[in-house]
Amino acid sequence: MHVPDGFISAPVSVAAGVVAATGVAVSLRGARRELDERAAPLAGLVAAFIFAVQMLNFPVASGTSGHLLGGTLAAVLVGPFTAVLCMSVVLLMQGVFFADGGLTALGVNITVMGITTTLVGYGLFKVLVAALPRTRRSVSGAAFVGALVSVPAAACVFTLIYAVGGTTDVALAKVAGAMIGVHVLIGIGEALITAATVSSVLAVRPDLVHGARGLARTLELRDGALPTASAAPTAPAAPTASSTTQA
Amino acid sequence: MGAGHAHDLYRHADTPLHRLPPQCKLVAVLLFVLAVVATPRDRFWAFGVYALLLAAVAAVGRVPAGYVLRRVVVEIPFVVFAFALPFLASGPTVDVLGVDVSRDGLYGAWNILAKGTLGVVASILLAATTPLRDLLLGMERLRMPQLLVQIMQFMLRYSEVISGETGRMKVARESRGFQARDVRQLPVVAKSAGALFIRSYERGERVHLAMLSRGYTGTMPVVTDVRASAAQWGVSAALPAAAALACAVAWLAGA
Incomplete structure (x- = not known):
């Protein structure tokens, strides 16, 4: 979905650039709150992770493969502000250093793939987590729905930008149909892999999952008699490596 | 590095x-x-x-x-x-x-x-x-926010390390007979992604501690000044x- 130069008219590209810059500026503030002074190294490493995960292809149907966009995944794992920063940085890198996505279209790309996916995905995730019972399963379920909706939502925003500043005269209905149709399919893949990834991180390091912060039970102090040896206490963040593939 | x-x-x-x-x-x-x-x-x-x-x-x-x-x-x-x-x-x-x-x-x-x-x-x-x-x-000289530039610096420095880990995990998966054929193999890919995230995040924490121990205060020292x-x-x-x-x-x- 990387938009090249010349696809969207110059004024609209500049306007999208302003939107993207505002979003990034807000996220810079928010990320300091999410990660305090660890923001730079952690957000940098998470951005590198997103970059690597986008290279991880998974099979969709016979012969074709898709890859993750990662907006919702990053938002659930490290928080929405850091996620917007990471996505923006990845897109900026791809635009400036790998010539993937035009420089003037950078604003459009960040608005569509960075900000929209994160906002929609994380917003929906938050609403669902608040509504559902506080279990791990509902956290991954909420991540599934968030990711599922975020990708077609990004396609909708792209179509909207195209309607305002598209440089070709393809009927809007055709563009909308093709974009949203294709991205509903991509969204399903994104949702499956996002939910599975979140649940696998939850199984090993639930404390790292930003979206599951409310899940951990507070440790309670027991007084006096030691528990019997057979009854193992249920510690909230016990690392259990059994259900992961630590290759 | x-x-x-x-x-x-x-x-x-x-x-x-x-x-x-x-x-x-x-x-x-x-x-x-x-x-x-x-x-x-x-x-x-x-x-x-x-x-x-x-x-x-x-x-x-x-x-x-x-x-x-x-x-x-x-x-x-x-x-x-x-x-x-x-x-x-x-x-x-x-x-x-x-x-x-x-x-x-x-x-x-x-x-x-x-x-x-x-x-x-x-x-x-x-x-x-x-x-x-x-x-x-x-970019820094053009007044791009320091934090953003730092994030990009870290991403660049470590993207090869993280990509390397991805590559090794791929080799490990495939040497155990894994082949990504269809959607049923998705959980394995997802678990790799999860493991990759944990490794990246923990590396980030270690990097941060290493920086603190070398006197990091939130800004990077300017070593080379590129004035125009x-x-x-x-x-x-x-x-x-x-x-x-x-x-x-x-x-x-x-x-």
């Missing part, structure tokens, strides 16, 4: 273009691409002028044409889209090689191909003549100025 990774696109050489401060080149490329995008699509000669300008820049930077062409492949998905346009767009049709195609779609295809290609080539020339680290310093003189700004203004002139003439004079 601190010495600036030579990345995919960079070509080492010592030319006037390589010596120009990164912030000048960044601004020049951005303004150039803006001028290209703002040009009306039916002024074909203007795009010829832009291509000649880029060719001149490539000649100064001694970037061979074959090298640039090999890198242009990132554009392919949109080229495919552009070729579909004449058949998708509505409006009056023209006859090309015996096939009725939309006139407007043809223009649209040309528009995307020309502007997209010029943009890609400009970015390739920028990346081919400027080391990554210098580009980041240039007025003369250097003047030299780098040549490309966008010429492009802006062509753009202005294209608007005023017509085809």
